[in-house]
Amino acid sequence: MMMNIATALNTSPLQAEDKTLTFDYLDQLESESIHILREVAGQFERPVLLFSGGKDSIVLVHLALKAFRPGKFPFPLMHIDTGHNFTEALDFRDTMVETLGERLIVRKVADTIKEKKLTEQKGKFASRNALQTFTLLDAIEEFKFDACIGGARRDEEKARAKERIFSVRDEFGQWDPKLQRPELWNTYNGRIHKGENVRVFPISNWTELDIWNYIRRNNIELPSIYFAHNREVLEWEGQLVATSEFIKLDAADKVSVKKVRYRTVGDMTCTAAVESTASNIDDIIKEIIATKTSERGETRIDDRVSEAAMEDRKKGGYF
Amino acid sequence: MDILRFITAGSVDDGKSTLIGRLLYDSKSIMIDQLEAIEKQSKNKEDGEIDLALLTDGLRAEREQGITIDVAYKYFSTPKRKFIIADAPGHIQYTRNMVTGASNADLAIILVDARHGVVEQTRRHSIIASLLNIPHIVVAINKMDLVNNSEDVYNNIVIDYAAVAVSLGLKDIKYIPISAINGDNIVEKSANFHWYEGQSLLDILENVVVADDVNYTDARFPVQYVIRPQTEELHDYRGYAGKIISGVYTVGDAVTVQPSGLTSTISAIEIGGLQVNKATAPQSVVLHLKDNIDISRGDVIVQTENQPNVENTLEVLLCWMDNKPLVPGNKYLLQINSRVVRAVVKEIEYKLNVNSLQQEPAPEKAMLNDVIKATIKTASPIPYDSYKKLRANGGAILIDETSNVTVGACMIQ
Numbered sequence A: 001m002m003m004n005i006a007t008a009l010n011t012s013p014l015q016a017e018d019k020t021l022t023f024d025y026l027d028q029l030e031s032e033s034i035h036i037l038r039e040v041a042g043q044f045e046r047p048v049l050l051f052s053g054g055k056d057s058i059v060l061v062h063l064a065l066k067a068f069r070p071g072k073f074p075f076p077l078m079h080i081d082t083g084h085n086f087t088e089a090l091d092f093r094d095t096m097v098e099t100l101g102e103r104l105i106v107r108k109v110a111d112t113i114k115e116k117k118l119t120e121q122k123g124k125f126a127s128r129n130a131l132q133t134f135t136l137l138d139a140i141e142e143f144k145f146d147a148c149i150g151g152a153r154r155d156e157e158k159a160r161a162k163e164r165i166f167s168v169r170d171e172f173g174q175w176d177p178k179l180q181r182p183e184l185w186n187t188y189n190g191r192i193h194k195g196e197n198v199r200v201f202p203i204s205n206w207t208e209l210d211i212w213n214y215i216r217r218n219n220i221e222l223p224s225i226y227f228a229h230n231r232e233v234l235e236w237e238g239q240l241v242a243t244s245e246f247i248k249l250d251a252a253d254k255v256s257v258k259k260v261r262y263r264t265v266g267d268m269t270c271t272a273a274v275e276s277t278a279s280n281i282d283d284i285i286k287e288i289i290a291t292k293t294s295e296r297g298e299t300r301i302d303d304r305v306s307e308a309a310m311e312d313r314k315k316g317g318y319f
Numbered sequence B: 001m002d003i004l005r006f007i008t009a010g011s012v013d014d015g016k017s018t019l020i021g022r023l024l025y026d027s028k029s030i031m032i033d034q035l036e037a038i039e040k041q042s043k044n045k046e047d048g049e050i051d052l053a054l055l056t057d058g059l060r061a062e063r064e065q066g067i068t069i070d071v072a073y074k075y076f077s078t079p080k081r082k083f084i085i086a087d088a089p090g091h092i093q094y095t096r097n098m099v100t101g102a103s104n105a106d107l108a109i110i111l112v113d114a115r116h117g118v119v120e121q122t123r124r125h126s127i128i129a130s131l132l133n134i135p136h137i138v139v140a141i142n143k144m145d146l147v148n149n150s151e152d153v154y155n156n157i158v159i160d161y162a163a164v165a166v167s168l169g170l171k172d173i174k175y176i177p178i179s180a181i182n183g184d185n186i187v188e189k190s191a192n193f194h195w196y197e198g199q200s201l202l203d204i205l206e207n208v209v210v211a212d213d214v215n216y217t218d219a220r221f222p223v224q225y226v227i228r229p230q231t232e233e234l235h236d237y238r239g240y241a242g243k244i245i246s247g248v249y250t251v252g253d254a255v256t257v258q259p260s261g262l263t264s265t266i267s268a269i270e271i272g273g274l275q276v277n278k279a280t281a282p283q284s285v286v287l288h289l290k291d292n293i294d295i296s297r298g299d300v301i302v303q304t305e306n307q308p309n310v311e312n313t314l315e316v317l318l319c320w321m322d323n324k325p326l327v328p329g330n331k332y333l334l335q336i337n338s339r340v341v342r343a344v345v346k347e348i349e350y351k352l353n354v355n356s357l358q359q360e361p362a363p364e365k366a367m368l369n370d371v372i373k374a375t376i377k378t379a380s381p382i383p384y385d386s387y388k389k390l391r392a393n394g395g396a397i398l399i400d401e402t403s404n405v406t407v408g409a410c411m412i413q
């Protein structure tokens, strides 16, 4: 005979800490992600967690705490620094790593450009997004990483919707959507040949709203740029881009100070801000529920290049 | 608010993509920029209407060829539930893809074209749903607008399907007439089906009870990782990290570690660093035992009074998923949860015709998408339960050791 949950728990008095009766969708997502992180720890020799200081990777670190404390993380954190980051995100990154007492590796795209004589993009929003892949692949080779944990979500983009949780990449980091391994039950096959690596996405099944609700429930701290603040921005094809030394301004450009916040935190050259007065998580969640535009659509300049922009970048070794 | 994972199954053109697009659209999960992208692509279509099916076609090759290659995951939520859709495409590789999508599903929507009724594919999808033990089935009879919303047509299909369901032993089945393209009976009940007394599709999805599908009786805890900080203050800390896949664990429980058979008692349970007295599936926890015994990744901690089978000969229903055929005598790795062992497929007993459920004579080799009954011998004993009884501890994958690819899905009998 199968018992139901109420009977199962009524066999002895409930403890105050028993969370089971209120185990909801966020708890389920959390448990699934912790399970995935522990599979990485169990299956790989040299994993790494890619940490950018953005909300998704902050949530990943938080999940890793729940998965491995009081032990140390069985992997270092790594940031691929494009040199175009928001200072707020970098400061946050450093403070967080110090508080945690975990190891952070930083590899700079600028160094790769110098070393490999790469050509930088030109133009108004010259972005290092594409060059970032070179630095990442070099770092994977340098440290012999066999698994890279990333904070990508399947709700972000159509190509991501098809990617496995354990996504095998060849030695060039390339993703071949037609050669994906079937992924059944909660069994993850992380076996690879020498030189290959696996990209692991523990929060694949979370949506943007799930992330925010989880941040709220767990009082997770975020960099200040996620909350409404005054910033000088350039209006460009309906998007608001922060002015900075990385963006070329022309005389005709419309620049003004607006109250904005960020929905995603990437490079200053390819991440747009949204107008907002939301200064706390509750207000942000309200705005996200009401919004009519997707996270990437509203804030990522890099996806608008072509309908298949993300798919192409992934095939080339990008996250 | 909880999570419902479901798959949609149908033959090509039954309206699967349209239905999913409709659910996403009507639940307001589609944003303006995504709609604009679809509109751009829908321009080529004559009627000028936006093509909701485009929402689910993710990759360029698919958009170019108008086919769906692989399983895609889609998300939407209502105030009642978060929904995860595994959208498996309906052609050549169908069995493999549907098996993958079905392995985690709480519910399957089986689409039937009202004009064609129950066809061979309907049987095949239902057989796969029953093989994978999906607890809830919704038979959605689509394109009702093309049969004048006829109650007779609907009733005849229900009668036909009920016979299939009985032969497969499917349990919880609901029937619903819909028109995916018009949104009839999807979110709201439609006046076009005044004779239909059931709920709308979304209503069914929001209210089907899945909490009781979790097995709280047979406690199983596969160890994923051992936490040993080995610092001064935590010198003796040794925690077994893993996810409770079924059952309930309480401090003080007498437990056995399988396959070693060593016994101990649970001394503490931690969830996210907090001590609790009791934890249940599907929580990720850390267990501590009174005795310092040898336990490592792949071991399963169970309650001593309720044991799994621990054996090295397994009878399995096996779905073959690789282009290279399965040849009896070949060696593979078998992975069940966190345990990986060497295994050899001994013999094929019969091949299951997934369209008719007939047992056909054993072929020499099993080909891609074949479902066979076979005997597998493992190099060391594995703790398992029959898939029918406990999905979480009865499903295993086969891995080709030379290519590292996942080549088979086993439902242990």
Ligand SMILES: Nc1nc2c(ncn2[C@@H]2O[C@H](COP(=O)(O)OP(=O)(O)O)[C@@H](O)[C@H]2O)c(=O)[nH]1
Residues within 6 Å of the ligand: B010, B011, B012, B013, B014, B015, B016, B017, B018, B019, B053, B142, B143, B144, B145, B146, B178, B179, B180, B181, B182
């Ligand atoms: N008349 C009518 N046509 C439909 C309905 N649902 C889908 N279709 C059409 O059937 C065709 C196939 O639909 P699609 O969703 O692409 O099918 P899939 O191959 O199962 O994903 C498309 O032309 C749809 O517009 C319906 O309820 N009524």
